[in-house]
Amino acid sequence: MADKKIEFSHHISRQFDQELEEVRTNVLKMGGLVEQQLDLAMKALTQGDSDLGEQVARDDYKVNSLEVAIDEECSRILAKRSPTASDLRFVVTVIKTITDLERIGDEAEKIGYLAAGLAMAKQPKNRYREIRNLGSHVKQMVHSSLNAFARLDADEAFEVAKRDVEVDEHYESILRQLITFMMEDPRTIRPLLSVMWVARALERIGDHAKNICEYVIYLAHGKDVRHIGMQSHASLAEVERKLDELD
């Protein structure tokens, strides 16, 4: 099951196959754009490049317009082709995935905007090392979740989704660290609040990446694994066994 390939070549209408393939390509294109936005936003923050930060905030419209376009395409497919079974699951998954991608784009926009503001402030001595680490962790999660979507690899998706716990822990520790700094020197509260918002945005991006992974598992195995505390299980098979028992 794990190495199931999605090939849209089982329909009598070749055009339908192509439409579905096109949608998938567009979702991944949107994903690539979101990844780039996130990348640039983090770069703007760590390099104190306010122009770059503003650029990221300005470019969010590209993500939004792709979301609208894919959404329309999906509605069109639903109306015209009335897909069933795995095709229907695919279209539903896409509609959900792009919502989360768009939110990630919004968070990246927020980071860009905050980075532009923080560029004026003095860079802290460790050059946001903690935030940078959190950032690369989250970036990796987004990247892997999109790869899992491209490959329909439920096991990879499961591994990625499990990593969200680490992001949450990381976020907690950054929060505690920032509070310590604020208590030491109240003058830093203002810029540090912005830094806190960045951390918050990154944590949210981790959640969205996890959501995408859950959709991928749903798409590949037809199992809804949301809100069941996946983290406590070692493997996807175990989770599914438990789900079957519940049924």
Next chain:
Amino acid sequence: MIRRQSHSLARLALFIAGAVIVFAIGWWDGYPFVMLSVYAMLVACWQLWQRGRLQRWVESGERQSLDMGWSDVASVIDRRRRRERSRTRRVASWLRWARDAASSFTDGMVLLDSDFRIEWVNDAAVRMLDLDVAHDTGQRVTNFVRHPDVIDQLLRDADAEQLVIDSRAEEGRLLGLESMKLLGNRHLLVIRDVTELEHAEAARRDFVANASHELRSPLTVIRGYLDGMRDDPEIDVTWHEPLAEMTRQSNRMSDLLRDLLDLSRLDRLYRSAELTPIDMSALLVKVCEDARSSAAGGRRLVIDAEPGLALLGDRPEVVLVLSNLLSNAIRYTRDGGIITARWIRHDDGAALLVEDDGIGIHADDIPRITERFYRVDKGRSRQGGGTGLGLAIVRSALERHGATLEVTSEIDKGSVFSCLFPAERVVVEPIITGDRAIGHG
């Protein structure tokens, strides 16, 4: 060959001899034709049986005992088949060898079909792009290399220069991607790790920028004192000429530093230029006005701009392009010459042309004139006061606009510098006024 022919002759003779003997016996018996038909039937059965054995031989590859005529045929087939098999084995081993060689390259390689689906990847590409051979073969490469610039370039199908993107597989590494078109509309994607190269390049750029910046302040001080000394009536007459020369040289130096700073600024902006509509006819008038007042001398500057044709770009950079091209044209045109600046439609896009009737450029030099500090004629250029960076600046600024520079020239007739802008950088607007918002694209 002769042996085989004699074989078949002998067989024919045997067959005829048999027929004659059977016929003779039949004659003696009184049933010659019946005997002959029985003989013919027996021979035919024997042949059919042999044919069947031959077929079994060919199909199963097991050698069967055959009579001599059929065994000749069989051995020909067998020999040919063995040769075929060894050739296949050889080709396969070549293929394996080629694949092994390609796999062990440190550069990543991805072979794509006409629809950009992955056909084959080598180990380095798998590592660098975080691919999975079993899952990803047959998928579009843009599903994994999702960088918007890469997708753009692949779709535009441009045989373009290397793109540099951040590696996703390994934080902090930079990858250079290059796509090449192969036969049958297929593509080869070559991926290199360019981290060190890019770092060295960045260090060089930073050095040039910092050095130019640091040199500027001492130079300003020197120029200030020189200005003061030239106006000082107490300075001895013998010092007037040296002071004038010093002023000239310090001006030249400050021009050089200005150009170096422009160039390094352009180099450092890695994103393409903005898409703000620029009213080109107004820009042409303005820049030509400046050039006229500062340097034109006895040369005539003519403007020919198509109204309503706007360029989407970065205004200061376009000014830089035009002013550098104009000052270049002025420098290499004699007094009384005519210089024309044109802004016209060209193919789908538009072109900015600067034409002169000056001394021209030798064909051998044209490919190199945009290199930094490249000088066509060492002696003359120094006197002309150019910095040797003008065309390098032009090229860098044009690259950021997706435009190309083309130069045609004839010695003693003049030169034409054409900046060709692509269609997506050009908008046709009735009239552009300052207070009206203009839609992009």
